Amino acid sequence: MTGVVAPAEGWELLEGAVKGAAKKYSQDRCAARRLADGRAVVLAVADGHGSAPHFRSDLGARWAVDAFLACAGEFARAAVDHDDPDRPDDDSHWWETLADLRAEARRLPRLVTHRWLQRATLHDANAPAHGRPWRGTEGPDLTAYGTTLVGAVLTRRLLVCWQLGDGDVVVLDAAGTPYTPLYTGPDLGDETDSLCAPEAWHRARCHWQPLTSEGPSGLLLSTDGLSKSFTDHQGFLDFAAGVHGRAHELGMPAVQNRLPEWLAHAAQFSGDDTTLVGAFEATGPAGPRCDEPPRT
Amino acid sequence: MSDTFDLPGGSMASRPVHFIWLLDCSGSMGVNGKIAELNFAIREAVPEMQSAARSNPGATLLVRAVSFASGASWHIDEPTPVDQFTWEDLHTYGGTDMGAAFRLAAGALQTPPMPQRALPPVLALVSDGQPTDDWRAGLRAVDDTPWGRRAVRVALAIGDDADKSMLKEFLANPELEPLQAKNPRQLAAAIRWMSTAVKAASTPKADGAGPVQAPPPVALDKGEGEDPIW
Numbered sequence: 001m002t003g004v005v006a007p008a009e010g011w012e013l014l015e016g017a018v019k020g021a022a023k024k025y026s027q028d029r030c031a032a033r034r035l036a037d038g039r040a041v042v043l044a045v046a047d048g049h050g051s052a053p054h055f056r057s058d059l060g061a062r063w064a065v066d067a068f069l070a071c072a073g074e075f076a077r078a079a080v081d082h083d084d085p086d087r088p089d090d091d092s093h094w095w096e097t098l099a100d101l102r103a104e105a106r107r108l109p110r111l112v113t114h115r116w117l118q119r120a121t122l123h124d125a126n127a128p129a130h131g132r133p134w135r136g137t138e139g140p141d142l143t144a145y146g147t148t149l150v151g152a153v154l155t156r157r158l159l160v161c162w163q164l165g166d167g168d169v170v171v172l173d174a175a176g177t178p179y180t181p182l183y184t185g186p187d188l189g190d191e192t193d194s195l196c197a198p199e200a201w202h203r204a205r206c207h208w209q210p211l212t213s214e215g216p217s218g219l220l221l222s223t224d225g226l227s228k229s230f231t232d233h234q235g236f237l238d239f240a241a242g243v244h245g246r247a248h249e250l251g252m253p254a255v256q257n258r259l260p261e262w263l264a265h266a267a268q269f270s271g272d273d274t275t276l277v278g279a280f281e282a283t284g285p286a287g288p289r290c291d292e293p294p295r296t
Numbered sequence: 297m298s299d300t301f302d303l304p305g306g307s308m309a310s311r312p313v314h315f316i317w318l319l320d321c322s323g324s325m326g327v328n329g330k331i332a333e334l335n336f337a338i339r340e341a342v343p344e345m346q347s348a349a350r351s352n353p354g355a356t357l358l359v360r361a362v363s364f365a366s367g368a369s370w371h372i373d374e375p376t377p378v379d380q381f382t383w384e385d386l387h388t389y390g391g392t393d394m395g396a397a398f399r400l401a402a403g404a405l406q407t408p409p410m411p412q413r414a415l416p417p418v419l420a421l422v423s424d425g426q427p428t429d430d431w432r433a434g435l436r437a438v439d440d441t442p443w444g445r446r447a448v449r450v451a452l453a454i455g456d457d458a459d460k461s462m463l464k465e466f467l468a469n470p471e472l473e474p475l476q477a478k479n480p481r482q483l484a485a486a487i488r489w490m491s492t493a494v495k496a497a498s499t500p501k502a503d504g505a506g507p508v509q510a511p512p513p514v515a516l517d518k519g520e521g522e523d524p525i526w
Contacts, residue, residue, distance in 0.1 A: 188414075190416070
């Protein structure tokens with residue numbers, strides 16, 4: 001027996017974003033998708049740096065999410081292809097392929113970065129950020145497009161999260177208790193790693209968690225505008241647990257309706273764009289299970 | 297719109313930005329009314345500072361000041377919310393012990409007393425002369441603190457006798473130059489601009505992109521019609 005417990009009705013998705021107070025427009029982008037007939041979920045948030053040297057970071061954030069969806073989508077499909085729910089007693093194939101999936105998970109930051117670099121380089125060639133076409137041997141300066149990226153893939157047997165730069169991943173275990181697998185302690189100021197840094201994939205962190213017993217009951221990804229509005233880390237974890245609790249208590253549509261208001265309240269304190277995506281075990285009728293077209 | 301009482305999670309608050317004036321009160325600042333003009337300029341810039349703080353709702357601006365001459369001391373030692381900030385006049389009293397001022401600031405930039413949850417502090421240095429103590433050791437003390445390394449730094453040279461190469465070293469960014477004021481109107485414009493550096497402190501940046509840059513310097517041509525007197 002595998003011991004794996006799949007969400008009875010699949011996953012319900014949550015998505016919300018608000019502009020930072022006093023900002024003209026948001027530089028955050030996000031996506032939440034069900035893939036492979038609802039057997040996998042892909043989540044991503046990207047936070048364009050937004051300051052004057054990063055004046056195209058809204059584009060950078062959009063392309064970061066696009067690149068992640070493309071690469072993580074392939075990864076998610078491979079993960080569910082090797083997991084046959086019709087043969088729950090024969091999981092030897094799954095364990096044989098897990099090493100390959102882990103290698104793919106390690107490669108993914110590099111693939112995403114290369115896709116992002118190609119897109120940003122093309123844009124910069126057509127519309128040079130610094131007014132004249134790039135010439136040289138070291139590649140163009142893509143500082144203008146700088147962005148962070150946080151993404152995750154969740155299937156019934158596997159949870160993988162990646163993070164480059166600031167932002168947060170909160171996993172809620174089967175009992176609804178939150179934990180932050182990629183948290184490295186409080187940031188000092190607003191410095192962050194960025195996709196625009198040289199060989200940025202080396203700065204990516206990865207959380208790899210094969211699910212051998214009860215899997216998580218929820219997963220939340222957010223830009224740093226959310227966690228930085230709380231006076232301490234525990235307050236942020238309590239928020240994640242509270243969202244999860246309200247989703248169970250009131251249903252996901254009610255939480256989805258209130259989410260913009262909650263995020264707007266947080267943005268008053270962080271001053272930053274604030275974006276959150278999530279997936280929770282469905283408690284009501286299953287949501288759509290077919291592939292959705294990419295959108296950001 | 298419904299209330300937010302059902303907002304889950306802990307308490308929320310904006311993050312503090314600590315703004316520290318480092319001000320030269322050496323005897324030469326008493327020549328040709330420089331200290332009086334500096335006092336006037338800082339007092340006049342307070343509304344500008346308050347306005348900059350209001351336009352950055354994610355930051356709570358707290359202001360204090362160090363004066364240095366023969367030694368250094370806190371002129372305003374409590375981090376004061378900018379809305380309650382008022383200016384008490386400085387007076388001249390001796391040499392230019394800038395290193396002592398840096399060491400005093402470095403003590404305040406340790407964590408604690410500085411909280412980890414904050415935006416980068418602002419260090420605003422104003423001088424009209426050559427340091428008379430070991431300013432490099434003082435600057436190293438600032439650079440040895442996590443917040444000192446991340447501080448937004450702005451510097452103003454008053455008159456031709458100020459040590460501009462030293463001020464440039466303080467800025468820690470080869471692309472930045474200290475501002476220069478040679479008459480009261482230039483001084484007032486420069487102090488107004490320095491007072492708004494909170495905007496730079498509340499701006500995110502990619503790691504490794506160098507020290508946080510202050511906003512582009514204002515043109516100080518408002519004083520061009522006046523002769524340099526310093």
